[in-house]
Amino acid sequence: MILRFYKYQGTGNDFILIDNRSFVLRNHIDYTNIIANLCNRRFGIGADGLILINKSDEADFAMQYFNSDGKEGTMCGNGGRCSVAFVNYLGIIKEKTTFIAIDGLHEAIICNKEKDTTLVSLKMKEINNVEKYDQGYILDTGSPHYVCFKENAESIDVYNEGKKIRNNTKFFKKGVNVDFATIYKDYIYVRTYERGVEAETLSCGTGAVATAIAASISDNENKNNEFTLITKGGKLYVHFDKISKTLFTDIWLKGNVTNVFKGDINI
Helix, strand or coil, X not given: CEEEEEEEEECCEEEEEEECCCCCXXXXXXXXXXXXXXXXXXXXXXXXXXXXXECCCCCCEEEEEEECCCCECCCCHHHHHHHHHHHHHHCCCCCEEEEEECCEEEEEEEEEEECCEEEEEEECCCECCEEEECCEEEEECCCEEEEEECCCHHHCCHHHXXXXXXXXXXXXXXXXXXXXEEECCCCEEEEEEECCXXXXXXCCHHHHHHHHHHHHHHCCCCCCCEEEXXXXXXXXXXXXXXXXXXXXXXXXXXXXXXXXXXXXXXC
């Protein structure tokens, strides 16, 4: 079968997107190996994950996300932003949209569009539980994260240090994503080890949100709850309403998304 695909990236977090509204890939078939091969950077297209755009009776569309290992994943913030830009390209939506993901309903706004680059702001799920553990914080922003603050996150061995923590099932039954961050005056520098990818990625949307929320707890001087986060892949913005140290609402993740290329592949 010839499969039409589109490649998008959001601050270096890259995804294969497929318009699956006509059920090109059917839910009752196991595509784990196919998806893993498509995401393989040496033998396939190459990506951190694959996203299917499906029909929805509850919203404009449904986003189904798979990690690069071929297994269905939890919510992906950068993938959600890429999905919004893609469905805008397909003509399904204009400036505003709602869509269904594995963690529920999301809103999104297209703030600006120039050629192949789109600025997308995505509303994330409400956070009602943040736990302090050792030197960091545990919270679920659609995907589970452990955020730990370091003096110099740039020098951390993210792969080896992240892998040790990721496989600690004390946090979650299926492990956890690990964020190493340094708080500076005007921004937070963050690096993420992502489960499912099993490596450091250039950016992680849910990780950026988790880091910003954790920073608002550890850094009481920031009263605005608006954060700029620098990742290896670029710049992200997070803002929210802080109700208490464990309750956060109206959480938004914003950043640029780029349509890299499209193509056909035989699967």
